[in-house]
Amino acid sequence: MKNHKTIILSNQEIAPGYYRMRILAPEYQQLATPGQFVMFRVQHTFLPLLRRPFGIFRVGFMPADCDAMPEKEFIEIIYKVVGSGTEIMQELHQGDRIELLGPLGRGFETGDPAEEKILVGGGIGLVPLYMLAEKLVQTSKVRLLMGGRTRDDIITVTEFERLGVETYVSTEDGSLGEQGLVTSVLEQKLAAQPKAAVFACGPMPMIDAVQKICAGYSTSLQVSLEALMACGVGACLGCVVKGAGHSDAEPRYLCSCKQGPVFRAEQLDWSRLEQQDSVCGGCD
Amino acid sequence: MKNHKTIILSNQEIAPGYYRMRILAPEYQQLATPGQFVMFRVQHTFLPLLRRPFGIFRVGFMPADCDAMPEKEFIEIIYKVVGSGTEIMQELHQGDRIELLGPLGRGFETGDPAEEKILVGGGIGLVPLYMLAEKLVQTSKVRLLMGGRTRDDIITVTEFERLGVETYVSTEDGSLGEQGLVTSVLEQKLAAQPKAAVFACGPMPMIDAVQKICAGYSTSLQVSLEALMACGVGACLGCVVKGAGHSDAEPRYLCSCKQGPVFRAEQLDWSRLEQQDSVCGGCD
Amino acid sequence: MAEQTEVVSKRPQMAVEIAGIKLKNPVMPASGTFGYGEEYAPYLDLNQLGAIVTKGLSLKPKAGNNTPRICETVSGMLNAIGLQNVGIDAFIADKMPFLQQIDAPVIVNFFGNTQEEYAEVAARLDDLPGVAGLEMNISCPNVKQGGIVFGTEARAAQDVVSLVRKRTDKPLIVKLSPNVTDIRVLARAVEDAGADAISLINTLTGMAVDVKTRKPRLANTIGGLSGPAIRPVAVRLVHQVVQAVKLPVIGIGGIARAIDALEFLIVGATAVQVGTANFVDPNAMQTVIDGLEEFCQNEGIADINELIGSLKQ
Amino acid sequence: MAEQTEVVSKRPQMAVEIAGIKLKNPVMPASGTFGYGEEYAPYLDLNQLGAIVTKGLSLKPKAGNNTPRICETVSGMLNAIGLQNVGIDAFIADKMPFLQQIDAPVIVNFFGNTQEEYAEVAARLDDLPGVAGLEMNISCPNVKQGGIVFGTEARAAQDVVSLVRKRTDKPLIVKLSPNVTDIRVLARAVEDAGADAISLINTLTGMAVDVKTRKPRLANTIGGLSGPAIRPVAVRLVHQVVQAVKLPVIGIGGIARAIDALEFLIVGATAVQVGTANFVDPNAMQTVIDGLEEFCQNEGIADINELIGSLKQ
Numbered sequence A, B: 001m002k003n004h005k006t007i008i009l010s011n012q013e014i015a016p017g018y019y020r021m022r023i024l025a026p027e028y029q030q031l032a033t034p035g036q037f038v039m040f041r042v043q044h045t046f047l048p049l050l051r052r053p054f055g056i057f058r059v060g061f062m063p064a065d066c067d068a069m070p071e072k073e074f075i076e077i078i079y080k081v082v083g084s085g086t087e088i089m090q091e092l093h094q095g096d097r098i099e100l101l102g103p104l105g106r107g108f109e110t111g112d113p114a115e116e117k118i119l120v121g122g123g124i125g126l127v128p129l130y131m132l133a134e135k136l137v138q139t140s141k142v143r144l145l146m147g148g149r150t151r152d153d154i155i156t157v158t159e160f161e162r163l164g165v166e167t168y169v170s171t172e173d174g175s176l177g178e179q180g181l182v183t184s185v186l187e188q189k190l191a192a193q194p195k196a197a198v199f200a201c202g203p204m205p206m207i208d209a210v211q212k213i214c215a216g217y218s219t220s221l222q223v224s225l226e227a228l229m230a231c232g233v234g235a236c237l238g239c240v241v242k243g244a245g246h247s248d249a250e251p252r253y254l255c256s257c258k259q260g261p262v263f264r265a266e267q268l269d270w271s272r273l274e275q276q277d278s279v280c281g282g283c284d
Numbered sequence C, D: 001m002a003e004q005t006e007v008v009s010k011r012p013q014m015a016v017e018i019a020g021i022k023l024k025n026p027v028m029p030a031s032g033t034f035g036y037g038e039e040y041a042p043y044l045d046l047n048q049l050g051a052i053v054t055k056g057l058s059l060k061p062k063a064g065n066n067t068p069r070i071c072e073t074v075s076g077m078l079n080a081i082g083l084q085n086v087g088i089d090a091f092i093a094d095k096m097p098f099l100q101q102i103d104a105p106v107i108v109n110f111f112g113n114t115q116e117e118y119a120e121v122a123a124r125l126d127d128l129p130g131v132a133g134l135e136m137n138i139s140c141p142n143v144k145q146g147g148i149v150f151g152t153e154a155r156a157a158q159d160v161v162s163l164v165r166k167r168t169d170k171p172l173i174v175k176l177s178p179n180v181t182d183i184r185v186l187a188r189a190v191e192d193a194g195a196d197a198i199s200l201i202n203t204l205t206g207m208a209v210d211v212k213t214r215k216p217r218l219a220n221t222i223g224g225l226s227g228p229a230i231r232p233v234a235v236r237l238v239h240q241v242v243q244a245v246k247l248p249v250i251g252i253g254g255i256a257r258a259i260d261a262l263e264f265l266i267v268g269a270t271a272v273q274v275g276t277a278n279f280v281d282p283n284a285m286q287t288v289i290d291g292l293e294e295f296c297q298n299e300g301i302a303d304i305n306e307l308i309g310s311l312k313q
């Protein structure tokens, strides 16, 4: 957990509106665990004011090269351009100086190696699952169910395949893989193998459907949630979600940035979580 | 007077902290007169909020080239990096899109061709004098007295020489030309030739000293003033200066952006103009 | 599909009406940021505006404050122009002839230092042809009552508006100051006094210091904060006033883009004014108008009036 | 030359004192933006701070508002956290042990929904070791008086501060709301009631709308605006309060850099709090402290107290 003043190593569009950014990030190889995130400061001015949270896609290093450059530890993030901050991010170049706070939050628990692992990713929700897959493939069978609206939303799937992950792609418009929702694929898989462990990240309606399906099969589930965040470190209490047993009289809020962003399904109050869908797009 | 959504053609450091920017500017060749300025929008966001005023250094055009690019009309501005806006400007590149409002304001009157013309420039105050010199050399003898703190503040003097202007350089630290203030050079020249017409632009203390000297010899003087501006078009009344005969009971304010930035010395209330020195550096 | 195409291609109805003044669209300039209209004529087709609102006018010409009068802040600006204006005689002689040619209603913003001055200006404007309505700026210190600002005290606001009401039959818009504990009290006071509409907000009082010279950045020490920085405060105040009174409301404060204007319309403003944004982009109002139309088209809104007050809780 | 070198190399005296609390330097966090200190311990040496100010504390644990609770605005943010906190028992058990190890005075921010609750929390904190002072947030609705905010009505403010004053001998800082017509009236009321210092500003009330869903962006509809956008309003209010009372003042609002803090010190604040900027840069306070020291050094100021109230007109 550090605030690095660091630089961008590369920043490339990998699908329409999706960018992959590599950032010099000392110590992350040692510190970061799957499911954690960073708070990225987009500009040195006050517009946009707040840092943006992004899952860590991958941690790596570039070997020392012939220019006598030293070995470089880096992280990669993958982001979708949706608003004021990401619009500026897409214009950033190699060598631009930025600030990076992280690694933050609690990531995924890997659980029993004997269990089959099913990763469910919706669009950009795929991001935090890659590092997890890297770890899980060492001990377990891993499948990835990846869904998106169109084929443009299906990113980096081949990289999962290279890890030895069995991948299933579905798109709502049928432009890639099966036509339909990723949750119907999950339904099929669990019908065949309910003893799997499921890890999901994606839009709230998807997460919600995944939870209902897993609950039906009593399958263990961990989800990574997106909440609005100001600080990322547990100080502002802006990012809370309602925990299991929450009521107005006895509120049980959990901090997404510190106690999450990954939660075991049992930790959460699913009857109220739909409201989380109101992740607001910011005012500007 | 147009608001052009246009692009930067080049942006280069010409002396430590001084940049020369060439901007695609259709119609300026026809419209712009010496001493006019533009309001430059630095970013598309609201930080910095206001446009920055800059004198037009030069109007020109690039001939149609072998790439079958059409002829390009452009203007050049020269700016010194002093605060939040110019700090961002120095990072702009060829091809970056910007907005340009202009040409604005009232420029210099050229007067009687028989008179010798003396241009007095202090540091960045040189900028609006170049287009004026281009025009004046066609009919009159023109001298440029150029002053700065150090040699780094003496810019584009050779370009004036190329026009056939006789130039005299002085720096406060003696690092280039004579050591001393540009106003002592003026004093000498006017002692020899009081029938000249003087045109001055520079820091307020210089302008003030120039006015005193010219008044002493009854020499005609035009000055270009820098005032804080929000709109640049006469709407906000932020940029006013006190006119001759101004009193609290009978105020006579002149709009720097519309009735200026160039004024004949007789138009102004010199007893109060010192206060204009309080051109505020902005809050951020 | 056929139906959708139809919705998309039909241009939405953009006209609104406020206090009997018919506007082509709900967008007009904020007083003091658009001069007398002619300053912006080279950059913008004035006939496309919902209305034109002129710089604050007083009975006699007014000098305004010493300089510096303006200062940039983070996403905003401070001004202490001090209501410099040509006075009503010069306004009628020099400014009105141009304004009378414009095919948009002209709203004249005015103020006074005493109740009588307010009443006097209103009376003079009452029978002036080409004036569609009056906007009364009550954010001025009442010289007779020791400098308390008319617009921060309900009693003073009610008295001065009542007096003005008696002297004019023109639509009377009262413009409120945001620098008060409870804006609803002020809004109700001016409603009771006979205003036809309310506009808000005027600037937030602010100050900035040059840390090198240790002097205030404005000669007047204190000035008015405007621009995008203040928008959330303005939206909140408009929301509160809309709920407190029956009068139509004009929303002002930090509007630079269509989505900014939409916030005000959705909380219940019938029209909006664009201020500081005119300085940033002389074409800002046209951009707002076009953006509003596009938004209605995309969202299948046939008449912009459907949007007004459509806030969901 | 010899003399100048000496001035430059000597480190300026940075300590200030407020209501008997000795601070290494005038910089501390604003309540609610720094948790209970430990959240920022990985990023910042807490021992370097002038003081630590904790999240608003109430007698019982408080749930806070529904989400969304925060929303970014132009150079600012809105929050409606709803004063969620662990309550005084958990604070003493879980948070104080960490705070007691820090070599910086701990100021506990607190509030209540009734006068009695305020008094009760103050009394509980009065004999708690390691608490250097109390900061009383009076920007809360008074549930007994139909929801009027303690901090917007002089009488209510004076009553609740008087009551608290009787229950604690600790230095008592009262934190004012900016959402009032005349801050000086409030400042004098809390001075008369026995406060030892005043801090301001709390957030400006604001609102934002999601134009797509037409819902307020905050579940609570209305929230508090903070960040660089509000700084000019804060500087103005601190300026006014410093002139109205004899108490020392802590300046708050949009401070992110040393030059921001300097504006407040120059108008007369004895210390400053950094709020929203902590979210933007967890190291913001260290940057402010270093920048203040550098400024003093460059300007030849031997003691930062020379700067306080040094505004020239």
Ligand SMILES: Cc1cc2nc3c(=O)[nH]c(=O)nc-3n(C[C@H](O)[C@H](O)[C@H](O)COP(=O)(O)OP(=O)(O)OC[C@H]3O[C@@H](n4cnc5c(N)ncnc54)[C@H](O)[C@@H]3O)c2cc1C
Pocket (backbone or CB within 6 Å): A037, A048, A050, A051, A052, A053, A054, A055, A056, A077, A078, A079, A080, A081, A082, A083, A084, A085, A086, A087, A124, A127, A128, A225, A226, A227, A228, A229, A261, A279, A280, A281, A282, A283, A284, D072
């Ligand atoms: C733990 C976590 C991990 C994330 N990982 C990724 C990722 O790997 N790739 C990716 O593309 N996106 C990710 N997101 C979402 C990402 O943070 C938002 O898309 C981004 O902040 C939008 O910024 P903007 O300025 O472009 O949008 P704006 O709409 O202008 O943002 C305005 C404000 O709303 C916030 N905001 C907007 N959308 C979201 C959102 N979906 N979630 C949280 N805050 C939001 C912004 O942070 C900002 O404060 C993650 C979010 C969280 C909480």
Ligand SMILES: Cc1cc2nc3c(=O)[nH]c(=O)nc-3n(C[C@H](O)[C@H](O)[C@H](O)COP(=O)(O)OP(=O)(O)OC[C@H]3O[C@@H](n4cnc5c(N)ncnc54)[C@H](O)[C@@H]3O)c2cc1C
Pocket (backbone or CB within 6 Å): B037, B048, B050, B051, B052, B053, B054, B055, B056, B077, B078, B079, B080, B081, B082, B083, B084, B085, B086, B087, B124, B127, B128, B225, B226, B227, B228, B229, B261, B279, B280, B281, B282, B283, B284, C072
């Ligand atoms: C008619 C005119 C012509 C000018 N021509 C030139 C030129 O050719 N080259 C050049 O380098 N500079 C010129 N200036 C000054 C130039 O406008 C400022 O240096 C520039 O605005 C500083 O912007 P900033 O954001 O870097 O500084 P900041 O200090 O961050 O600016 C904050 C605010 O103060 C204003 N401001 C700051 N300094 C000045 C100043 N000296 N005059 C007017 N406003 C100021 C800015 O416009 C902005 O609104 C001219 C000014 C005027 C009025």
Ligand SMILES: Cc1cc2nc3c(=O)[nH]c(=O)nc-3n(C[C@H](O)[C@H](O)[C@H](O)COP(=O)(O)O)c2cc1C
Pocket (backbone or CB within 6 Å): B236, C030, C031, C032, C033, C055, C056, C057, C079, C081, C083, C109, C137, C175, C201, C202, C203, C225, C226, C227, C228, C230, C252, C253, C254, C255, C273, C274, C275, C276, C277
């Ligand atoms: C330079 C300037 C001058 C102004 N003059 C007046 C005025 O004469 N009368 C008035 O009622 N409001 C005046 N205002 C206030 C604006 O009309 C408007 O209420 C305020 O600026 C908020 O809107 P904005 O954020 O869009 O600028 C002025 C504002 C500025 C910036």
Ligand SMILES: Cc1cc2nc3c(=O)[nH]c(=O)nc-3n(C[C@H](O)[C@H](O)[C@H](O)COP(=O)(O)O)c2cc1C
Pocket (backbone or CB within 6 Å): A236, D030, D031, D032, D033, D055, D056, D057, D079, D081, D083, D109, D137, D175, D201, D202, D203, D225, D226, D227, D228, D230, D252, D253, D254, D255, D273, D274, D275, D276, D277
């Ligand atoms: C997320 C958040 C939570 C806050 N919580 C409290 C609080 O519990 N008690 C309090 O007195 N002020 C609270 N404040 C107000 C701040 O302490 C401060 O007065 C305000 O944010 C202005 O300062 P800034 O612009 O530096 O943020 C909170 C502000 C924010 C942004």
Ligand code: FES
Pocket (backbone or CB within 6 Å): A228, A229, A230, A231, A232, A233, A234, A235, A236, A237, A238, A239, A240, A255, A256, A257, A258
């Ligand atoms: S983002 Fe601030 S507490 Fe989680």
Ligand code: FES
Pocket (backbone or CB within 6 Å): B228, B229, B230, B231, B232, B233, B234, B235, B236, B237, B238, B239, B240, B255, B256, B257, B258
């Ligand atoms: S800059 Fe607005 S009137 Fe001159």
